[in-house]
Amino acid sequence: MVLNDSLCIANKGWRNALTVSVLAVLSGILAIAYLRWTDNPAPLVGYFWLIASLCALLIGLVKQFEPEQALRLGAQTLTYVHKYGQWSLPWQAIQRVGQPRVLQGLEHQTLSYVAIRLKDPHSIIGHITPRLANRLMLQQRPLLLLAEQSCPTGQCYSASMLEDDEYRLPNGRRLHGLQAMFAHRQRKLREALGYDLFIETQDLAMPAERVIALLNAQHRLSLIADGPASALPDTRH
Numbered sequence: 193m194v195l196n197d198s199l200c201i202a203n204k205g206w207r208n209a210l211t212v213s214v215l216a217v218l219s220g221i222l223a224i225a226y227l228r229w230t231d232n233p234a235p236l237v238g239y240f241w242l243i244a245s246l247c248a249l250l251i252g253l254v255k256q257f258e259p260e261q262a263l264r265l266g267a268q269t270l271t272y273v274h275k276y277g278q279w280s281l282p283w284q285a286i287q288r289v290g291q292p293r294v295l296q297g298l299e300h301q302t303l304s305y306v307a308i309r310l311k312d313p314h315s316i317i318g319h320i321t322p323r324l325a326n327r328l329m330l331q332q333r334p335l336l337l338l339a340e341q342s343c344p345t346g347q348c349y350s351a352s353m354l355e356d357d358e359y360r361l362p363n364g365r366r367l368h369g370l371q372a373m374f375a376h377r378q379r380k381l382r383e384a385l386g387y388d389l390f391i392e393t394q395d396l397a398m399p400a401e402r403v404i405a406l407l408n409a410q411h412r413l414s415l416i417a418d419g420p421a422s423a424l425p426d427t428r429h
Contacts, residue, residue, distance in 0.1 A: 213252030277324030
């Protein structure tokens with residue numbers, strides 16, 4: 193299997209935007225026709241129909257501002273694209289890719305995320321903007337709560353949502369503000385789920401299993417291309 197720089201995984205929201213917009217316009221036209229030319233129309237039904245069509249059109253237009261691509265698999269790097277920014281990491285920084293699982297009762301439940309474990313969990317800090325870090329922390333609240341046995345729904349309040357705005361890296365460097373808060377959140381997720389970065393599968397235009405297979409294939413190829421030493425599995429935990 194040979195992958196190249198042009199391999200991209202589309203953003204599902206952007207892909208559906210045009211379809212939603214077109215259907216909303218057609219629905220609005222039908223609603224207007226119903227109100228104007230139907231004998232004895234029910235006005236409330238017609239107005240509700242028209243308002244629903246306008247809301248759907250607004251949703252479609254908003255979705256068109258989503259990035260076209262969700263993931264870019266380059267020969268040397270993996271890039272995640274979000275409407276609030278992006279991060280890009282060399283394949284050499286990645287240890288493994290999979291799906292996180294939590295214990296629910298006596299069974300393990302697979303969560304709807306593509307997850308990445310890094311060789312050095314702090315390597316992402318210099319590759320993510322504060323704006324994107326803040327947004328990801330908001331999106332990951334249900335994920336962190338799901339990892340807690342006391343919150344099977346992921347909707348509970350927890351003190352684990354509160355992050356310290358100071359963080360000390362192993363090399364002694366101190367982080368402050370959103371970078372520090374993101375580092376604390378990342379540490380909690382790594383301890384609870386075994387991964388550092390999480391991508392919601394609802395944002396991806398292909399099944400999670402297919403995405404994970406592509407990422408792992410490109411990861412292996414990159415390690416092989418960089419030599420036998422790089423291809424050895426990382427055993428650090």
